[in-house]
Amino acid sequence: MGARVLVIGTISLCLVPGIDSAEAQTASGESEVLPAIEVIAPPTSARPAARPARGTTAPRAARTVRRVYVYPTAPTPTARSGMDVDKVPAAINAVGAGQIARTGSLNVADALQQQVPGIVLSDTTGNPFMPDVQFRGFVASPVSGTPQGLAVYQNGVRINEAFGDTVNWDLIPTAAIRSVTVVTNNPAFGLNALGGAVNVLMKDGFSYQGAEINTMGGSFGRIQSSAQYGKQIDNFSVYGALEGVRDNGYRNFSESAIRRFYGDVGYRTDSSEFHLNVGVAKNNFGAAAAVPVELLQRYWGATYTTPQTTDNRVAYANLTGKVEVTPTWTIEGSARVRAFRQKTVDGNPTETEPCAADPGLLCFNDDDVPANGLNGVQLANPFPADAVLGQIDRTTTRSTTTGATLQATNTDQLFGHNNQFMVGATFDSGVTRFGASAELGTIGSNYVVSGSGIFLGPSGDPISIGPVSLRATNRYTGLYALDTFDVTDAFSISGGGRFNYANIVLQDQIGTDLNGNHTFSRFNPMIGGTYKITPGLTAYAGYSEANRAPTPLELACADPARPCIAAAFLIADPPLKQVVSRTIEAGFRGTQELNIGTLGWKVGAFRATNADDILAIPSPELQGFGYFQNVGRTRRQGIEAQVNLTSKTLQLYASYALVDARFLDALTLTSNSPFADPVTGNIQVLPGNRIPAIPRNRVKVGIDYSITDAFKVGGDALFVGSQYFVGDESNQAARLPGYSVFNLHASYQINKTFQLYGRVDNVLDNRYAVYGTFFERDDIPNFANGGADFTDARSVSPARPRAFYAGLKATF
Template identity: 75%
Template sequence: MRRIRARSLFIVPASICLFSGNDIARAEDPPGAVQALPPIVVTGTKTGVKRGQTTGATRIARTVPRLVVYPTTPLSGPGSGIDPEKVPASVNVVDANQIKQAGSLNVSDALQKYVPGIVVNEVSGNPFQPNVQFRGFVASPVAGTPQGLAVYQNGVRINEAFGDTVNWDLIPTAAIKSVTVVTNNPAFGLNALGGAIDMQMKDGFAYQGAEIDTMGGSFGRIQSSAQWGKQVDHFAVYGALEGLHDDGFRNFSPSDVRRFYGDVGYRNDGNEFHLNMGAADNRFGATATAPVELLQQFWGATFTTPQITNNRVGYVNLTGKVEATPSWTIEGVAHLRVFDQKTEDGNPTGTQPCTTDPTLLCFGNGSTPANGLNGAQLANPFDPSATLGEIDRTTTRSTTTGASLQATNTDQLFGHGNHFTVGTSFDSSVTHFSALPELGTIGPNFVVSGSGIFLGQSGNPVSIGPVALRTTNQYSGLYALDTFDVTNAFSITGGGRFNLADIKLEDQIGSALNGNASYTRFNPLIGGTYKITQGVSAYAGYSEANRAPTPLELGCADPARPCIVAAFLVSDPPLKQVVSRTVEAGLRGSSEVNIGTLGWKLGVFRADNTDDILAIPSPVLQGFGYFQNVGSTRRQGIEAEVNLKSSALQLYASYALVDARFLDALQVGSNSPFADANGHVQIVPGDRIPAIPRNRVKAGIDYSITDAFKIGGDALFVSSQYFVGDESNQAPRLPSYAVFNLHASYQIDKTMHIYARADNIFDNRYATYGTFFNTGTVPNFANGGAPFTDPRSISPARPRALYVGLKATF
């Protein structure tokens, strides 16, 4: 057993939440609903029904404060909230009405629409499994993507244990009350290098009534959601169901989504307890990138299928809040999550007839034996004219349990306002991972047909074969934060988090994958805010964050023994943890103007990573790769946003610049056409990091023509980006793109509401992600079997699509 004792500093996750759902105006509370509100009102909204709003039971606006909780479990209330003007970082909040306005069961669509620094790409080839990128850091469902964002649901971290992946398809979008994108706070622990995305869910205290929403349209899309909430005395219940089918615009890309979320709550005398649970069972045709030569002939083309993902999850959380004294609040959460994923992935193969004896199979070259499961060299049963491929199947099953406890105090300190938070957490995950490759042939439609012949340990050194691995992740931490009001205008915040991460790998077949790794670190935070005028404030802050290498990365980190990323693990040399140091500053403000409320913000940031981890493609074997520390990288930029809100008109516009670069000279393996004879490219300081567009521009408008009839539109521009694999910045970039969408709605009566949406109205053919592939592994069957000549492979975006829906609110 190889033991890795990397003693370094690391912060790990907690069941915490920086921004409370209470900071969003509860536009979904019924008249007369009983609700405990925090006593300090920072800002309010006008009561009553505004022009363009409906009058259904779940659509009445109420006066509530805007409070930020920093950080805490999901049940934040009196004593926990602080003024958002005292947060020394950028604050981005998307509420339930904005999520609904996006008209999608993908919460990522609302995030891309309303958060300046976020862009979404479909590296997986499926809209329900997107990469969400914020400031150049990614939360992705694709195993093998170096993750940089922590994602929380009701205070529970939902990055999956094995690869820190985020499966956005498992999140019940209709049940979301608010989403907050958090920056510059180490309290969010593990993997919050670029920040954290926190989702607060609805309950029967905040949502009462019933709603059924059904929509259908282009590419066979049909979806429906239903939600219901009710309060009886001190008890409340809430439930949401969602179902969706979409054929997809690409070959072999159907999607089926089934999700449930429920909550039972009790509230009395400032104390509150909830039991919430959820489940999902989804299946996707994840078609990934395709060669540009195929897409030029048919925009829905795919390459080497099947590529199928089945995701299932079940979870239960118990949360509680007790007001111990008028100034002390105790909150806690215990959670259990079971995640199960199965994938089928058709690929080219390194298996080929041996050079000296074509009746036998070799792997990686013409002389190294390709072995079966019994260790003996495989005979070659395939026709000499056949193109060989393989179907790689994986199974990942993770069980995660954890608990956290937090105390908040709001007593004055030396006669000044003070908000103190201290907490601790422990999370443990056990994952069983297995992988098995089946040889087959690739047909003229690029579909791999299995042969029933399974590939055993093969390669020199061993690069592929069956895998059975058990991993254990244990993360524990202690954090404290304090916000002190030096004056009525000036507040300072300080604190930090100390965490320990232990990761254990146990090979279930042999011993090559065995290993232990431990990481510790203390991450500090210091910052301040100053209220320049009643409507304008400034902020500045410095923080550190980090993540440990995941079990997936530790199991595939040897350049000499690359593996099919996320499938076949072969070695575990030590990787260093990544540490991010972030500084940001900005101005924000709001004011009343003649036609409504004008809000704006302008900020700058810089995040420097040391020992950053990158997925490196193998220069020798197509589809293989490994993980490597690549020295220091930097992501810096500007974020600007302005919005105008009135009873009849809503406008918003934003701009984000993200400049992401390597800071060290480095030679790495690459599948770039500009790689040298050994398959390497040379990174020099200042080269841009691939797949991170530099500029993002967003704008939108909603206008109420009458009280019942609304129209609107939005636009997105994303600038060019380098292809993944082009770390040396030598190849032409993936082109920029702009997409425009329209929507309209009409309130038929108090109950019925009809709406329509048109996406990509100009039918722009663009791609959101690009990489390279080996043009010699598979013939271009669409061109008579001639070789491919263009190594570019991209993820095409959805063409023009039209949708119509009907919503009933009771």
């Protein structure tokens, strides 16, 4: 008989470190860390069985059913599509629903930092729900203007936003996540997968059945609730999840409000499966950003220039289908639409000042260059002589993206050997309307910028600031193929590649400065292999390439002579080169059964070299302004190691990652560093200088222990090494110190339905910072020091102090 499966083979339940047997048993509706398919071992003889006589019952044939855990090989929405993990020629990193739930957080990034060795979070916004997720020195960030190096998919839909490739982690409904995998050595995931891809698969009524209500509250006014329900009715299924969070924040003006819904309706037969999943979210954040260390030394909740708020809204629908056309051919595809809207309000210093010749008028940047209003006429100065001037920058981004994916998979044998061949195509189109404005105001002693109702028009020479209205169109096309061939039962090789084509059109809705039409294309290959040395030990090695096309935001702000403010006031449209990354990695992974439980482990090394990397460069003339520039070659290399021990009563894990990120070419960059040339504002970057904001060392440890069947306790620890401040690419200033943080948690199962749980984060109340940069010290006085100038150029993002939380979960 022919088994309609993607892969045939066996795998230990705990092959992947971090995957425990308890989690794989799908208790209470929670699915395993990696999706599994049940396969039937091929018969030992090709001779057909005799047909039973009419009216008799045929004896049931002896069958060996095995659960094979699969790893995603392309951004498809089907949980059961992928490759046997034993044949993946790359490091395997997977996080399941149970591991996410144990964090007690409705932010999936927290679970990724806890479980994946190479991931660390950075808080550039000052809000924990808007983190930068950094993997191997590559970033997926919600901050516009951050060079993005990771592709992120939710149920096969690329959720890097169209305008700046940003990733808004707050829009992902965490309770509805079935599994998250961090994929490397695979160009099939398309643009931005320089360091890899994060593949998020969501639950449905087939994988989750039952109901759950979970409510938690605690420090800093936190209250969060989630509810989910799933049910299968014959061939149909329904699933829904609703989440809400309110948090006052541990810093001034850092409140958060999150509202999310996700739903799925499914239908499947023995040979097909179809789903329609939809989602909406409306989230509001107060982002406190980095603060001068002189203010932080007085008060840990201090802020600098507010308001800084973000309003995110999204609505999406995704129709997916999978059909097993023959026992060895599977066709699957998807069609999707996504509408995203973001509004930001950002209080900042301003380059507007009273004119030297006539203080009754306003000038911009220089005291003899007029600051004009929206009508092009120089502005009168309505502010008192002792006022500290500022401005409130506002942006609006509205993007609508549509796309489709079609993929075919074949598992016919090749030359008598098992073989899996996959070919696919993707198309995504996005239309973005971006607008920005600047309102003048005054900065009070609490660093709050109060608006005046006066808006800046085009001002400055040659630098210009003023209203922006831009229409950007992205069209991304990809063709990919991948083949995995079993040379022997132990040795498998994989090879393939993807061709990416990107067309970006910019249309200035006010003038012509931003107009542009850019095309980027490239074929990215991959090759790799795995060898099963023993049943519990596998070696792997692979090479791959990936590319990133410059975003519309970067293309519209790439002229050093005409920088942009806060990645908002776009000025010109010079060309940038696409970034190309070449990665090689190798390692070992394995499992072993011990008397005390199952031991899983992995160790590997990687090296990724980027050509024509893109960085955000500050303007030497204007504080808060900058531009994007290709900076030559950079390299990120390191090692990753992880071990976990799993038994009925104990779960223990530990990991270490070293990430060494360096510039490979000599550069002259402008910087706000106190070591910059006082005349030019430049620093000299030498080959071998470390890239800022990338910690070199990360250590993670965690334990869960069942004191009784009902009472469980545990804890985790994170140690992160020092990093250079952003702006210190020449590595001359003292580094931002490393930090350690310890957390504890416990739960008590009252009965079959109710569970009481609690946690303490940052038990030792360590005061540390996760991000550092420099600022212009003479822009705004140090009101906390009588209005004197700041003396320390360092500005950092402080981490959350000690926090207590408790919750109640009901499962039906």
